[in-house]
Amino acid sequence: MNGRQIQILASAGVLALAAFGANAADLKFVKHVVDAGFGARGADIGDRNEEGVADLIASAGNHVYWYRGGKRHLIAQVKGPANCIHLRTADFDRDGDVDVVVADHRNAIRYYENPGAGPAKEEPWPHRFVDRECVGAHAVALGDINGDGRIDIVASGEANATPSNSVFWYECPKDPNRSKPWPKRVLGPNQGGGLAHYPAIGDLNMDGKPDVAHAAKFKDGGEWYRVWTQPEDAGKPWNFSEIGTGYTQATNVQIGDVDGDGRNDIMATQGHHVGVLWFQAPDWKPRYIDQSLKQPHTLVLADLDQDGDLDGATCAYESKVLAWFENDGKGGFTQRVISKDQAAYDLVARDVDGDGDLDLVVAGQNSKNVVWYEQVGRR
Secondary structure (H helix, E strand, O other), X not given: OOOOOOHHHOOOOOXXXXXXXXXXXXXEEEEEEEEXXXXXXXXXXXXXXXXXXXXXXXXXXXXXXXXXXXXXXXXXXXXXXXXXXXXXXXXXXXXXXXXXXXXXXXXEEEEEOOOOOOOOOOOOXXXXXXXXXXXXXXXXXXXXXXXXXOOEEEEEOOOOOOOOOOEXXXXXXXXXXXXXXXXXXXXXXXXXXXXXXXXXXXXXXXXXXXXXXXXXXXXXXXXXXXXXXOOOOOOOOOEEEEEEEOOOOOOEEXXXXXXXXXXXXXXXXXXXXXXXXXXXXXXXXXXXEEEEEEOOOOOEEEOOOOOOOOEEEEEEOOOOEEEEXXXXXXXXXXXXXXXXXXXXXXXXXXXXXXXXXXXXXXXXXXXXXXXXXXXXXXX
């Protein structure tokens, strides 16, 4: 690490060196365990108090924590039944620090305002509801949907959400720290059934406006990959199309130009089954990358090796394999195994230690840990 070494790991230390093949293109990763006793479902990073230092943030069940010095610090302990199944971080209120939005699978999208600079106090962060009636929310995706410079949220709800089985976007208000729920826009009315899992935001028709892709797992109403392109009025229902059906236990999607042709493609996983694949734009032809990893319930699409194209990564929680997929620049992928002893529910690529490359942050539900894999360069 460089002089900007992340403080959350000051007492964690280097615990394991990832295994690699002989190929010279393999990256080298070092594993750091931040919490060995929390089966996290969601994970991300954020600067807790504007010190320029990344803090790891994780959630599961009734709890959301941030970490520094190898210790848990409380963001939220939700009263009553809760399942804080997913989270993402961003500066929603534009005050210079990172806030947290959580998908509570029981009933809500929750927003936690970072209390800001100064000594960290052991008390919950101020809490607001984005939506009190999003039962079955499994994940959130973040982006500026309507071009107003504020960060909006995409999510979906189940049959007893309001409205049911739909995909929503939530317009970030000028003051998100108010107590009222955020303005809710239905982009996919009754088009999000089957326990829709992880949405993604990106420009799919190359018109300069963000669109949405999603995936759903249940055989009854799910097993699909779908896209919604944004109309002239983002507050109206969006233009809907289905790019793939019959995909057993489909869960994850990410949007990006996989084959370098200037059009955005979709990478996907069948995260409660077997299968990592990508759909090639504009006809959405499916191309499998891996058909061996069991339950690849995570997905990253990013330029991990800094060679100018987008690579993939997943962590399969039944196979307990963390791997990245090296892109040849044309959508041909080679699997590179990072660890054979890591299960995950969530995975993000972030520059944790501020050295200019992307590390991997893992919410290890079945491994009962919160870890990150530091990229330390090529062999």
